[in-house]
Amino acid sequence: MSETITLSLTVNGRGHVLDVPANTVLVDLLRERLQLRGTKPACDQGACGACTVLIDGVPTTSCLTFAFVVDGRSIVTVEGVAVDGLLDRVQRAFHECGVPQCGFCTPGMVMLGKALLDREPQPDAAQVERWLNANICRCSGYQVFRRAFGAAGAGTAGAGDPG
Amino acid sequence: MATIAAIAASRKRIAPFRLLRPTTVEALCESKRQWPDALLHAGGIDLVSRMKFGLAAPAVIDLGALDEIKGVRQAGDIVEIGAATTHWQIEHDELLKALLPAVPDFVAGLGNVRVRVQGTIGGNIMAGEPGYEMLPLLAALDAGLRFVDWRNGRRRNVPARGFGVDATDGAYLLAVIAVPLSGKTVTWDRSLRPQLGLIAAFDWHEGMVVSGFAALTGCGGVWASLPLARPLSRNDLAATSGAIAESWGELLPPLNGPAELSRDYCRHVAQVMLRRAITRMAFAST
Numbered sequence: 437m438s439e440t441i442t443l444s445l446t447v448n449g450r451g452h453v454l455d456v457p458a459n460t461v462l463v464d465l466l467r468e469r470l471q472l473r474g475t476k477p478a479c480d481q482g483a484c485g486a487c488t489v490l491i492d493g494v495p496t497t498s499c500l501t502f503a504f505v506v507d508g509r510s511i512v513t514v515e516g517v518a519v520d521g522l523l524d525r526v527q528r529a530f531h532e533c534g535v536p537q538c539g540f541c542t543p544g545m546v547m548l549g550k551a552l553l554d555r556e557p558q559p560d561a562a563q564v565e566r567w568l569n570a571n572i573c574r575c576s577g578y579q580v581f582r583r584a585f586g587a588a589g590a591g592t593a594g595a596g597d598p599g
Numbered sequence: 600m601a602t603i604a605a606i607a608a609s610r611k612r613i614a615p616f617r618l619l620r621p622t623t624v625e626a627l628c629e630s631k632r633q634w635p636d637a638l639l640h641a642g643g644i645d646l647v648s649r650m651k652f653g654l655a656a657p658a659v660i661d662l663g664a665l666d667e668i669k670g671v672r673q674a675g676d677i678v679e680i681g682a683a684t685t686h687w688q689i690e691h692d693e694l695l696k697a698l699l700p701a702v703p704d705f706v707a708g709l710g711n712v713r714v715r716v717q718g719t720i721g722g723n724i725m726a727g728e729p730g731y732e733m734l735p736l737l738a739a740l741d742a743g744l745r746f747v748d749w750r751n752g753r754r755r756n757v758p759a760r761g762f763g764v765d766a767t768d769g770a771y772l773l774a775v776i777a778v779p780l781s782g783k784t785v786t787w788d789r790s791l792r793p794q795l796g797l798i799a800a801f802d803w804h805e806g807m808v809v810s811g812f813a814a815l816t817g818c819g820g821v822w823a824s825l826p827l828a829r830p831l832s833r834n835d836l837a838a839t840s841g842a843i844a845e846s847w848g849e850l851l852p853p854l855n856g857p858a859e860l861s862r863d864y865c866r867h868v869a870q871v872m873l874r875r876a877i878t879r880m881a882f883a884s885t
Binding site: 481485 | 661
């Protein structure tokens with residue numbers, strides 16, 4: 437049994453104080469302890485990006501992050517992207533561009549897109565390309581993702597549609 | 600619920616460990632003395648992955664609170680990069696952009712944004728993965744690696760060009776990477792990554808190339824100086840690029856390339872990449 441440690445963290449705006457084994461990985465903390473199952477442990481080796489969450493605003497691989505790393509930090513998962521039932525512009529763009537196919541990579545792609553657009557509100561094609569290469573879509577729907585990231589950046593996705 | 604538990608149980612699990620979180624290098628050394636088999640955790644990319652595949656230790660020492668080995672600072676004609684500085688921090692560091700722009704430019708092409716956010720320069724070096732690119736870059740820049748011997752706290756400097764992960768014998772902790780401000784120009788070729796990559800650095804004096812160095816990535820850290828018999832103008836450099844690349848290829852130690860590629864093929868491709876790099880450098884605007 438691993439040593440138990442106490443973590444204080446904020447997840448989707450809500451504070452938590454949790455006792456967890458030191459060997460807990462963040463994706464397991466989110467899914468199994470906090471029941472936030474939108475974050476997907478797909479490859480479980482950091483390659484695919486389906487488990488991407490934002491830690492203090494930057495996209496992070498939650499399957500390769502020990503939970504102790506997020507002590508005192510703020511996490512946003514895909515469940516926390518929409519606020520008061522209003523989709524984020526990335527989610528609206530995904531909806532309007534018809535992004536999801538099998539849907540498995542979608543949560544990670546939403547988090548990646550949100551991180552990019554929070555940092556670069558109007559990214560150019562090269563920036564989109566550089567960021568998009570972090571995550572894998574097993575349906576290979578990259579053209580649609582490029583279109584959606586572009587639409588979200590250009591502000592052409594409809595506003596306020598709860599989807 | 601039973602289904603979810605079954606799925607979870609099928610995933611790779613990490614062996615239990617005690618977590619240590621020192622806040623000074625001195626405390627880190629003390630932790631290591633108490634737990635000599637402890638693993639070091641910086642970004643965690645390689646460590647968590649290896650632990651999922653069975654690597655186990657009684658303790659893990661988290662370097663996250665060790666501010667002494669984070670960040671970038673100038674010390675005279677040296678730029679010091681803390682070993683626990685992330686690639687993301689290096690990529691966006693204003694001091695590096697001003698003094699050693701090749702470093703953040705190069706780092707911006709490492710892995711992907713998730714890797715750069717989490718991974719550290721020290722982790723990249725100490726992981727000892729043959730495809731990792733920081734050690735060859737640092738060798739090309741003639742950087743130094745500053746270690747701390749956790750047994751007695753003594754410092755030890757090792758040139759990047761003379762470093763192998765095995766050389767630390769597990770007794771040394773990488774603390775700082777010291778990059779000289781030597782005015783080198785650097786070029787690289789990642790077109791065949793991850794199988795092979797090339798980084799070349801050139802020293803100039805009064806418009807002539809006076810020395811050069813080229814390193815390969817994907818071969819476990821293999822490099823050699825460029826065999827220049829005399830300073831070369833840009834035109835001479837371009838005209839002799841093939842001969843330089845051929846001679847350099849002969850100077851390289853045995854390549855430890857990907858299993859699917861023969862050593863002769865790797866050497867040949869490396870020479871082609873170097874020839875292109877030299878030509879590119881010769882015709883680059885000053």
